[in-house]
Amino acid sequence: EAGVAQSPRYKIIEKRQSVAFWCNPISGHATLYWYQQILGQGPKLLIQFQNNGVVDDSQLPKDRFSAERLKGVDSTLKIQPAKLEDSAVYLCASSQGPFRFGEQFFGPGTRLTVL
Amino acid sequence: GESVGLHLPTLSVQEGDNSIINCAYSNSASDYFIWYKQESGKGPQFIIDIRSNMDKRQGQRVTVLLNKTVKHLSLQIAATQPGDSAVYFCAEKGDGNKLVFGAGTILRVKS
Numbered sequence: 001e002a003g004v005a006q007s008p009r010y011k012i013i014e015k016r017q018s019v020a021f022w023c024n025p026i027s028g029h030a031t032l033y034w035y036q037q038i039l040g041q042g043p044k045l046l047i048q049f050q051n052n053g054v055v056d057d058s059q060l061p062k063d064r065f066s067a068e069r070l071k072g073v074d075s076t077l078k079i080q081p082a083k084l085e086d087s088a089v090y091l092c093a094s095s096q097g098p099f100r101f102g103e104q105f106f107g108p109g110t111r112l113t114v115l
Numbered sequence: 116g117e118s119v120g121l122h123l124p125t126l127s128v129q130e131g132d133n134s135i136i137n138c139a140y141s142n143s144a145s146d147y148f149i150w151y152k153q154e155s156g157k158g159p160q161f162i163i164d165i166r167s168n169m170d171k172r173q174g175q176r177v178t179v180l181l182n183k184t185v186k187h188l189s190l191q192i193a194a195t196q197p198g199d200s201a202v203y204f205c206a207e208k209g210d211g212n213k214l215v216f217g218a219g220t221i222l223r224v225k226s
Contacts, residue, residue: 004158040123042204042216043159056213091158099212101149106158 002026004107006092012113018080021110025073025094031055033104034067034077035091043091049075050098082114123202125221134192136220138205143186145207149214150179150190154201162190162203192222200224 005024013019025032030051035043046065048055051072060067064083069075079086089109096103128134140148146167151159165172165179165188172179178191188205202219209215 040218042206042219044216045213048213056211058211093158099208101147101206101208101214102161102164104161104214106160108157 004092004094004105006090006107006110008110009108010111010113012115013082015084015114016081018078019082019112020076020078021090021092021112023075023077023092023107025075025092026105029094029096029105030072031095031098031100032069032075033093033095034075035093035106037089037091037109039088046077048098055098079112082112084114087112087114123219123221125223127223127225128195130197130224130226131194134190134195134199134222134224136190136192136203136222138188138190138217138220140186140188140205140207140217142207142209142215143183145209147208148179148181148188149206150177150188151204151206151216152199152201153204153219159204195222195224197224197226 007022032049034046037043046060047057047067049069052069067077089111091109093104093106149164150162152162153159163174163177163179165181170181176193180189202221204216204219206214206216
């Protein structure tokens with residue numbers, strides 16, 4: 001079974017530029033999560049989707065971050081404009097259903113560096 | 116709470132010894148806990164979970180202990196191997212049914 005796919009793996013941008021990350025979850029997984037992991041810290045949930053609807057985006061900085069999952073499969077996370085403090089690894093995860101954290105599979109992440 | 120930034124606690128153990136990684140959680144209402152392993156360049160990988168109605172759960176070479184009185188969780192790894200070297204995170208299912216991760220502990224296994 002293929003795992004969660006993410007691209008790109010690495011991205012370097014200047015502050016105030018825009019960037020987008022892509023995630024393809026495990027086939028059949030209805031729930032998709034985006035996490036931000038700052039170096040030396042544990043992941044922090046940014047947004048959770050159930051199919052193409054948002055379940056929780058309470059920790060998403062909505063003035064600059066946006067995410068969508070239009071067809072209930074792939075998802076994109078965008079930052080516009082980026083700040084230095086956005087430098088982190090952005091992890092995508094998926095599970096068959098909501099709150100099934102023990103069955104949540106993570107992708108390898110996209111490492112973002114903002115200069 | 117404050118993170119420890121780059122200065123994660125580190126546990127160094129000899130290959131073959133047992134490892135104990137500790138975690139203090141913050142929310143007394145949390146009812147579900149997970150331990151994850153994260154290797155360099157990879158996403159976190161599920162190791163073992165435990166519900167708050169249990170105080171111990173065993174897996175293959177791993178045991179999780181939960182002490183709700185002092186809000187403490189530990190992960191015991193038996194016969195630690197070089198492949199166990201990674202960062203270990205505990206996570207609790209907190210308010211709003213979201214996972215809240217701890218800061219992590221680096222495990223280094225010496226051969």
